[in-house]
Amino acid sequence: MTLTAAPIAAHLPADWRDFFALTKPRVMSLVVFTGLAGLLAAPGSINPVLGFAAILCIALGAGGAAALNQWWEADIDALMKRTASRPLPQGRIGRTDARDFGLLLSGASVGIMGLAIHWLAAIVLAGSIFYYAVIYTIWLKPRTPQNIVIGGGAGAFPPLIGWIAVTGEITAMPLLLFAIIFIWTPPHFWALALWVKTDYAAAGIPMMPVVAGEKSTRRQILAYSVALLVVSLAPWFIGGTGMIYLAAAVLLSGVFLALSVPVALRESTSEDSMKPEKRLFSFSVFYLFALFTALVADRMLLA
Amino acid sequence: MTPEEQTEFLRRRKARNKVIAFALFAFVALFYAITIVKVGD
Numbered sequence: 001m002t003l004t005a006a007p008i009a010a011h012l013p014a015d016w017r018d019f020f021a022l023t024k025p026r027v028m029s030l031v032v033f034t035g036l037a038g039l040l041a042a043p044g045s046i047n048p049v050l051g052f053a054a055i056l057c058i059a060l061g062a063g064g065a066a067a068l069n070q071w072w073e074a075d076i077d078a079l080m081k082r083t084a085s086r087p088l089p090q091g092r093i094g095r096t097d098a099r100d101f102g103l104l105l106s107g108a109s110v111g112i113m114g115l116a117i118h119w120l121a122a123i124v125l126a127g128s129i130f131y132y133a134v135i136y137t138i139w140l141k142p143r144t145p146q147n148i149v150i151g152g153g154a155g156a157f158p159p160l161i162g163w164i165a166v167t168g169e170i171t172a173m174p175l176l177l178f179a180i181i182f183i184w185t186p187p188h189f190w191a192l193a194l195w196v197k198t199d200y201a202a203a204g205i206p207m208m209p210v211v212a213g214e215k216s217t218r219r220q221i222l223a224y225s226v227a228l229l230v231v232s233l234a235p236w237f238i239g240g241t242g243m244i245y246l247a248a249a250v251l252l253s254g255v256f257l258a259l260s261v262p263v264a265l266r267e268s269t270s271e272d273s274m275k276p277e278k279r280l281f282s283f284s285v286f287y288l289f290a291l292f293t294a295l296v297a298d299r300m301l302l303a
Numbered sequence: 304m305t306p307e308e309q310t311e312f313l314r315r316r317k318a319r320n321k322v323i324a325f326a327l328f329a330f331v332a333l334f335y336a337i338t339i340v341k342v343g344d
Contacts (some may be wrong), residue, residue: 012308013315016322049336056333116337 014097018087022070022098023063023105030288031062031158037292038162038177041299046166050117054165057113058158061125064105065154068133071098076142080199102133113165121164128157142204145211148193152185153178159292173240176231177295181288183228187221187260188284194218194263195274214268221280222257222264229253232291241295242302248294252287259283 035058039051046054070077070088078089087093106129114122132154141147156178163174193200193207194217200207209217232253236246262276304312 012312013319015315016319047340049333049340053333053337116341 014087014093018093019097019101021087022067022093022101024066024070027066027155028059028062030285031155032059033289034177034181034292035059035158035162037296038159038174039166040162040296041159041177041292042163042166042174043303044166051165053112053116054121054162057109057117057122057125058161060105060109060112061129062158064102064107064109065129065132067098067102067105068129069102069137071095071102072133072137074098076203076205079203080196082196082199106133117165118168120168120170121161124157124161124164124170128154128161131157143206145206145208147206148186148189148208152182152189155185156181172238173235176235176238176240179231179234180228180291183224183231184284184288187224187228187256188281188288190217190221191263191277191281191284194268194277218264218266222260225253225257225260229257235295242298244302245294245298248291248298252291252294256280256283256287 032055036055039046039054070086073083074086074088074095077083077086083089088095088098106126110122110126110129113125132151136147136151136154140150144150159177159181160170160174163177164170167174190208193209194214201210208220212220232249233246235241236249259276259280263280266276268274
């Protein structure tokens with residue numbers, strides 16, 4: 001894999017903002033939010049300083065994994081409009097610098113988590129970084145159209161880690177929070193992939209709409225939305241939450257399902273504006289924020 | 304290196320040094336706070 005660096009960058013040190021961009025700050029904000037939600041929704045309490053340290057470790061780990069992901073995918077990123085302006089494809093940062101930065105953040109996050117919180121949380125954090133950077137990015141993303149389903153597992157770790165940081169054990173509730181994000185990811189991302197599929201095809205990534213076709217992807221979006229409705233209600237069924245969460249889950253998952261129906265039933269035409277797909281994608285981001293906010297509110301107000 | 308590149312080089316290095324200094328001090332403060340909490344337990 002080679003990279004053509006911009007001439008001026010070849011002998012200039014990278015700007016700190018480029019290192020910051022390697023951590024995918026927008027993804028990190030979602031990771032911090034779901035990790036914090038897991039931490040706040042867990043039974044028991046944690047000292048605020050230790051809670052802050054745990055969330056910082058989750059954020060650092062996510063940033064490190066993101067940097068390793070971009071280090072590995074620099075030449076794929078260069079081929080796609082959405083990612084071509086990232087620091088590595090632009091040659092604004094050295095490839096080994098990006099790798100070392102990713103390793104440093106990953107190692108530091110796991111070490112601090114182990115020393116400051118406890119080692120179960122650190123082991124799960126290390127597992128999540130390995131899962132995203134190696135199992136997903138290096139191994140399965142370029143090989144299978146189920147890449148997004150598998151990648152969803154990586155994004156599902158933060159609430160699990162946040163929860164473990166407080167309780168020190170893995171129980172059914174944090175596993176259900178994991179399952180919610182795991183099931184949420186495919187319809188969230190495929191809604192996006194339906195309208196940027198040309199990019200993925202050009203980069204040779206076997207994204208579901210490219211490999212299985214649009215029709216199959218649309219059907220699967222609907223299937224996952226149905227599964228999401230069931231999984232999102234499960235925390236209430238096992239007695240882990242109260243009525244605030246139940247009401248939010250019914251409403252949000254109901255709207256999610258309702259928005260996925262038109263996506264599943266239609267076929268795109270040339271010059272299609274892809275409005276239903278864009279609407280589902282936008283709502284899916286709101287969905288996750290709202291559902292986890294409801295989870296925390298439920299715990300704070302009803303516990 | 305042209306004079307413009309030299310100026311840019313120094314600017315970037317200075318900015319990076321500031322960010323590293325900030326991160327180091329932040330971690331020192333964090334570890335201090337964590338230690339106090341752990342000792343108090």
